[in-house]
Amino acid sequence: MKTVRLTIDKKVVEVQAGKTILDAARIAGIHIPTLCHHPDLCVAGNCRVCVVEQVGVRTLQASCAVPVADGMEIITNSAKVQQARRHILELLLSEHRSDCVNCYKNNHCELQDLAAKYIFTPVTLIPLPALQHYTIDSSSPSIIKDDSKCIRCQRCVRTCTQLQHVTALTVSHKGHEQKISTFMDKLLNDVVCTNCGQCVNRCPTGALTERNYIQEVWDALLDPNTHVVVQTAPAVRVALGEELGFDVGERVTGKMVSALKTLGFDSVLDTDFTADLTIMEEGTELLTRLKAVLTEKADAGTLLPMTTSCSPGWIKFIEHKFPDYLTNVSSCKSPQQMFGALAKTYYARKRKLNPAKIVSVSIMPCTAKKYEADRPEMRSSGFKDVDYVLTTRELARMIKMAGIDFMSLPDQEHDSLMGESSGAAVIFGATGGVMEAALRTAYELVTGREVPFANLDIKPVRGMEGVREANITIEGCLPEWSFLEGVELKLAVAHGLTNAWEVMQAVKQGKAEFHFIEVMACPGGCLGGGGQPIPTNSEIRLKRAQAIYEEDAGKHIRKSHENPEVLALYKDFLEAPMSHKSHELLHTYYIERHCN
Amino acid sequence: MEKTVLEEIIYRQGAQRDRLLPILQDVVEQQNFLTEGDMLHIANLLQMSAAEVYGTASFYSFLPLNRKGKYMIRLCKSIIAKMKGSDQVLAAITDQLGIKPGETTADGVFSLELVNDIGWSDREPAMLINDKVFTDLDPVKVTHILTNYLKQASTQAFVTNLSTN
Numbered sequence: 001m002k003t004v005r006l007t008i009d010k011k012v013v014e015v016q017a018g019k020t021i022l023d024a025a026r027i028a029g030i031h032i033p034t035l036c037h038h039p040d041l042c043v044a045g046n047c048r049v050c051v052v053e054q055v056g057v058r059t060l061q062a063s064c065a066v067p068v069a070d071g072m073e074i075i076t077n078s079a080k081v082q083q084a085r086r087h088i089l090e091l092l093l094s095e096h097r098s099d100c101v102n103c104y105k106n107n108h109c110e111l112q113d114l115a116a117k118y119i120f121t122p123v124t125l126i127p128l129p130a131l132q133h134y135t136i137d138s139s140s141p142s143i144i145k146d147d148s149k150c151i152r153c154q155r156c157v158r159t160c161t162q163l164q165h166v167t168a169l170t171v172s173h174k175g176h177e178q179k180i181s182t183f184m185d186k187l188l189n190d191v192v193c194t195n196c197g198q199c200v201n202r203c204p205t206g207a208l209t210e211r212n213y214i215q216e217v218w219d220a221l222l223d224p225n226t227h228v229v230v231q232t233a234p235a236v237r238v239a240l241g242e243e244l245g246f247d248v249g250e251r252v253t254g255k256m257v258s259a260l261k262t263l264g265f266d267s268v269l270d271t272d273f274t275a276d277l278t279i280m281e282e283g284t285e286l287l288t289r290l291k292a293v294l295t296e297k298a299d300a301g302t303l304l305p306m307t308t309s310c311s312p313g314w315i316k317f318i319e320h321k322f323p324d325y326l327t328n329v330s331s332c333k334s335p336q337q338m339f340g341a342l343a344k345t346y347y348a349r350k351r352k353l354n355p356a357k358i359v360s361v362s363i364m365p366c367t368a369k370k371y372e373a374d375r376p377e378m379r380s381s382g383f384k385d386v387d388y389v390l391t392t393r394e395l396a397r398m399i400k401m402a403g404i405d406f407m408s409l410p411d412q413e414h415d416s417l418m419g420e421s422s423g424a425a426v427i428f429g430a431t432g433g434v435m436e437a438a439l440r441t442a443y444e445l446v447t448g449r450e451v452p453f454a455n456l457d458i459k460p461v462r463g464m465e466g467v468r469e470a471n472i473t474i475e476g477c478l479p480e481w482s483f484l485e486g487v488e489l490k491l492a493v494a495h496g497l498t499n500a501w502e503v504m505q506a507v508k509q510g511k512a513e514f515h516f517i518e519v520m521a522c523p524g525g526c527l528g529g530g531g532q533p534i535p536t537n538s539e540i541r542l543k544r545a546q547a548i549y550e551e552d553a554g555k556h557i558r559k560s561h562e563n564p565e566v567l568a569l570y571k572d573f574l575e576a577p578m579s580h581k582s583h584e585l586l587h588t589y590y591i592e593r594h595c596n
Numbered sequence: 597m598e599k600t601v602l603e604e605i606i607y608r609q610g611a612q613r614d615r616l617l618p619i620l621q622d623v624v625e626q627q628n629f630l631t632e633g634d635m636l637h638i639a640n641l642l643q644m645s646a647a648e649v650y651g652t653a654s655f656y657s658f659l660p661l662n663r664k665g666k667y668m669i670r671l672c673k674s675i676i677a678k679m680k681g682s683d684q685v686l687a688a689i690t691d692q693l694g695i696k697p698g699e700t701t702a703d704g705v706f707s708l709e710l711v712n713d714i715g716w717s718d719r720e721p722a723m724l725i726n727d728k729v730f731t732d733l734d735p736v737k738v739t740h741i742l743t744n745y746l747k748q749a750s751t752q753a754f755v756t757n758l759s760t761n
């Protein structure tokens with residue numbers, strides 16, 4: 001591979017051709033500030049905070065946009081560079097409602113960080129009149145969009161278009177009227193937005209934030225008349241530590257449980273439990289659909305491919321973009337909502353609690369889960385099944401607020417009754433995980449043997465490739481499944497909605513035939529969710545994924561159908577997968593939505 | 597714009613993203629402005645997001661948008677209404693919201709239109725806000741009503757901060 005030699009601040013650096021000056025500087029350990037740049041997105045080059053001086057070139061260069069060349073001499077911190085950066089920041093701040101102490105992003109804001117470094121005499125520019133008129137859109141249950149905090153770096157627009165193929169956001173108008181808009185500046189909740197929060201995760205300022213329910217949860221915790229249960233999603237335990245002083249990729253499951261108990265939750269339970277349950281239901285559903293198509297010659301197109309349904313961003317996406325395929329989506333609720341429906345029925349009954357007094361909270365890597373919990377269908381217990389959804393970031397905030405010394409907490413286990421889980425449930429947090437978990441169970445159900453992969457690790461569906469395809473031939477079926485003998489199951493895994501869109505386009509155009517498709521709305525799956533710690537990027541996603549697979553490997557139960565609490569649930573309450581009761585509580589339906 | 601007319605324009609220009617601007621220009625040439633429906637239809641046919649079409653349209657001042665507010669005020673302009681003082685009511689609305697008939701406030705909350713009859717000629721001046729009727733208006737009463745709507749608009753999803761200084 002061709003390499004290029006240049007010097008940055010007198011240091012000789014050798015990098016691959018095609019890298020930018022910014023890349024080269026990072027490799028050399030030299031920090032250049034950025035705002036519009038994000039490693040997950042294409043280059044925008046619009047903020048110019050990253051300018052550097054190139055010896056022999058008069059104008060300053062935007063280091064995130066300019067490729068390296070042999071013999072380049074770069075200076076990252078000259079007087080000219082400093083002055084330019086300061087000037088850019090002053091302009092940004094003059095248009096910005098710099099209300100840091102009242103701002104949700106206080107202390108987590110890239111603009112504020114830069115101001116702290118570069119602005120040491122008050123900005124003298126007069127705030128622009130544009131500021132006198134702004135909109136705070138809090139229509140979405142997931143996201144708040146505050147235009148007065150926006151610096152128009154367009155990370156959100158690129159995220160929504162490049163990663164998510166949604167383009168709910170765009171740049172509208174020009175000059176000092178330029179802003180980030182939805183179609184006709186409608187409310188975010190009235191447009192195609194999937195609530196995935198990927199834009200929130202990348203916004204450098206307080207312009208896009210999750211809608212937080214911290215106060216609501218405190219109120220519930222401090223109310224002596226409520227019983228507050230909490231469920232923790234698989235991806236939270238491999239990322240929460242990042243907010244609380246741990247290195248990326250460190251698992252903090254036990255400390256997370258301790259922290260939740262210290263915060264006052266009456267019962268600390270696990271979404272992983274209902275992830276196992278999802279596998280039982282969804283696996284059975286897949287086999288039922290296969291049977292209908294293979295033996296009863298049912299209309300194949302409406303039943304297969306079956307897609308997963310645990311990612312609410314994906315659900316809203318398909319409702320908007322591929323409404324003809326809603327029958328192909330598994331009718332299983334997501335693990336969060338299965339948990340919610342059971343918390344106020346099964347759990348309440350077992351614990352002899354009045355469901356009206358139960359407040360059900362979930363800790364999710366996801367902003368779309370907030371929207372999901374608010375969907376009118378999600379009240380099958382007779383109450384709102386999940387009352388409040390907090391992101392990983394909100395939980396970290398509560399832990400800090402309570403003054404808990406997270407690092408020195410002891411490890412504790414989840415409470416019982418809906419707290420037990422298998423390794424198959426843990427990997428729900430990574431792209432490919434639901435597929436792998438489903439295969440571990442379905443294959444064994446059909447053949448009576450474990451999936452033919454060493455240590456049950458189904459490597460072909462793992463990884464970070466945007467779309468992964470795998471085929472598994474079923475051999476040696478038990479008599480009742482003989483219709484599957486020799487069938488080659490065609491599987492696809494997609495993460496990030498742009499990849500999901502591609503798979504669905506291929507299906508729609510008849511270019512691909514799959515039996516089962518796993519889709520996660522967020523890059524990397526839930527571990528890269530919109531509610532996860534900021535920053536999230538490919539390197540960080542990889543480390544979180546490693547942590548998830550380590551957690552799986554360390555579990556003594558690795559398969560969903562061996563989770564004893566799940567088996568007990570069927571015995572005592574649900575009877576069997578896809579039973580009448582299951583349908584009532586654990587399954588749902590989808591709604592066609594307009595496409596703007 | 598009639599869908600068929602719009603489709604004809606798109607057919608002539610070519611249904612490609614890079615033809616968006618000339619398509620928008622043609623629409624404006626024929627009907628002087630772009631409506632929400634036009635933009636949606638164009639987005640659909642060019643297979644792009646509606647937001648993107650809006651982004652482009654809003655960028656160029658020669659592409660006027662005909663946008664409607666969240667609350668559409670329809671004030672009756674019949675002779676009877678005028679005799680009973682609808683002009684003063686109109687002046688009060690214009691003063692308070694800063695828009696003339698046919699316009700929308702910059703925050704997209706109110707649009708104002710004059711209409712011939714809303715069926716309340718015995719109780720003029722009368723107006724509709726979306727589908728709600730208000731009768732026997734005078735400047736004080738109408739100001740009151742609009743203030744209530746403004747409050748509602750700001751406590752709902754929409755916070756429009758008019759004075760930050």
Ligand code: SF4
Binds near residue numbers: 106109112
């Ligand atoms: S967005 Fe950042 S700079 Fe702006 S008010 Fe919030 S914390 Fe301060």
Ligand code: SF4
Binds near residue numbers: 155156157180208
């Ligand atoms: S909303 Fe955030 S990400 Fe989007 S342009 Fe504004 S500051 Fe950048």
Ligand code: SF4
Binds near residue numbers: 167169194200
């Ligand atoms: S939440 Fe997702 S879909 Fe909605 S605007 Fe942000 S990136 Fe786009």
Ligand code: FES
Binds near residue numbers: 048049
């Ligand atoms: S970070 Fe390089 S131009 Fe914005």
